[in-house]
Amino acid sequence: MGLFLNPGNENFKSILNGIYVDKTGIIESINKTINTTDKLTCISRPRRFGKSYTAKMLCAYYGKTCDSSSLFDDKVISKFDSYRKHLNKYQVIYLDITGFISSSNNIDGIVKKIRASIIDEIKEEYPDMQGNSLGELLVNVAEYSSDKFFFVIDEWDALFREYKEKTKLQEEYIDFLREVFKNGNVTDRAIAGAFMTGILPIKKYGHQSAISDFREYTMIQPSIFAEYVGFTKDDIDNLASSYTVNKAKLKKWYDGYSFAQVGDVYNPNSVCQAVRTGVYDSYWSKTETYEALLEYINLDKDGLQADIIQMIGGNEMPVDTATFQNDMTSVQNRDDVLSLLIHLGYLAYDANTGKARIPNEEIRREFISTVRIGSHDATTRIIRNSDQLIADTIDGNEEAVAKAVEEAHSAGTFGISPLFYNDEQALRSVVKFAYISCANNYIKVEELPSGRGYADVVYIPNPGERLPVLLIELKMDTSADGAIKQIADRNYPKIFENINGEVILCGINYDSKTKKHECKIEKMIFPLDSK
Incomplete structure (x- = not known):
């Protein structure tokens, strides 16, 4: 058992000891490719989306120098016929490319180091085995032991991302991959399968075509691996059965990736961090x-x-x-x-x-x-103007609110040209983007059913926020007073009658003849005084 050749199952044991969601079903999809023309798999995912967990799991499952039955017998993969056929049956070579980078004193020599590390460990395990190249050595060992190799390469594209300018180094690295995975004398005879992870897909043109035999699954087209991009709704339900979680907060903070095959997909690392700490916040990795x-x-x-x-x-x-x-x-x-x-x-x-x-x-x-x-000054100004607009709305500064919406309209920033500003839908689009900073602290609801109608745009404070509700009614070629009157006549605030706080009623009207906006603001305090 070595660092690179057959690293064993200790890494996967550590994963199982933490907050764990069973994603071993991915192994069945890979088992179907073993020793076929589809045996080379490349999966690209963002950082902290479980790529390394999967790589370590595959090392534990395929590696022949350990017995991982106790780790997988109660997992999803054990239900498939292929489970025992491939369990601990292959010589696994595990390469963490970011690990090589971080431990290298000379980045220009990293490919030689990778190649030498593999050769040294193979010769340590098989001291009598000869080979003039890595490829030849792999073939000789596979034929001698009757066990082919399964390669697991984590963060395969790290050299391309972190050393964009070192084209010679990249070409040397591609030659290394070509020797193993695009070599008819080696790939078919010595390689049972391979699983590579990366952040970016394989480059479409140029020298990376040397690894074009890999079947690729990306964030744009994950195909059969869609449910393994992150946590699914079923995974979240399973977590909720074992841990105290707020599923609504998990959805708001970490959901939003979705694929036709599986529906909602959550960021797995962030979910685990939130479950572990009980704090629903950003765990996004700033790399x-x-x-x-x-x-x-x-x-x-x-x-x-x-x-x-x-x-x-x-x-x-x-x-x-x-x-x-x-x-x-x-x-x-x-x-x-x-x-x-x-x-x-x-x-x-x-x-x-x-x-x-x-x-x-x-x-x-x-x-x-x-x-x-x-x-970019213009974008920064939009955000800051929106911050001020929210403050002016809460303070009841009608003139400032009308002016801010006017400026957003005149800028034509949001795909709403001032020349085609002729209905309430266009007005609504501009108002929504004028209030863009509400996304920090509010939930936006359009056409909120309340009273005897539907309020145009309502911003409801996030739980825990000590902010007023903003209820905005829009009019075209009538009056802001008319908008406020409609709010009252149709009793839109009724839905908030049980809250303990303030509701800001904001009526905005655009006059297409004068090309001016006007604003009327009133405030209500709930619960209402019964006297």
Whole structure:
């Protein structure tokens, strides 16, 4: 049992000792590929989405130098016919590429170190085995022992992400992968299967085509591995049966990734952190991907800033993912940036509609933080103006509120051209984005049923927030007073009669002749005084 050759099952034992959700069903999907033309699997996921957990689980399951029956006999995989056939039957080679990077004093020599580490451990296990190359050695060992190799490579693309400029090093690394996985004399004779994880998909063009034989599953098209991207609703229900959790808060903070095959998918690491601590907050890992987010948002390619603002406000935006070259250096346009952010986990993607969105509260706050500290003055100003608008609404500053909505309209920032501002729906779009910062502390509800009708836009404070409800009624070519009168006549505030706090009634009217907005604000305190 070594570091790289047959590392055993201790890593997986440690995982089982923590908060654990059984995702061993993924093994059945991989077992079906063993010794077939589909045996090379590459899965790309954002950071902290369980890639390394899966890699360590596969080492425990496939590695021939340990007995992992007790670890898997009560898991989902044990229900499949293939379970015993492949359990602890292969020579496993486990490579954590980020581990090699962090322990290397000379990054230019890292590929030689990887190759030498494998060869040294194989020769230590089989001292009489000869081979002029790694590939030849793998074939000789497989034929001598009658046991093929299963490769597990975690964070395979780390060299491409962290050392973008070192093309010679990347080519050397690709040659290493080519020797094992695109070599007819080695791959078929010595390799039973392989499982690679990464953050970015395999680059579409150029020298990475050397590993084009891998079957690839991404955040845009996870296919048969969709339910293993993160935690599903069933996984959350299972956690709730063993731990004290607030499922509504888990959904708000960490859900929002979804795939047609499985429905809702949650960020697994963040869910586990919240379950462990009882604190529902952002556990998003600010690594080099955060710097990439800041860098690419600041580029403001093809109106990207306005799209980000729309998504912060809860809208979905169309994106063409086809042109993205699957790297962090060939970003050419707005669609490339959005595609990259999908792969990094900052956006969720609906393959049916071709649209991207911010998936949950955790990520939305990352965007808010990034926009606030970003270098693009216009976007930063929008957020700050929205902060002030909320304060003015609460303070009852009608003139300031009308002016803020007027400025948002005149800017034409949100896909609502001032030339086509001719109905309440257009007015509503501008008002929603003028109040964009409400997303920090409020739940936005449109067409809220209450009293004898539907309130246009209502912002309800998040639990624990000591803020008033904002009830906004919109009118076109009537009056702000008329909007307030409608709120009263139809008794829209009735739904809040049992709360203990303040409701701000805000009527906004746009006069298409004068091209002016007006605002009327009233306040109600609940419970109402019965005298």
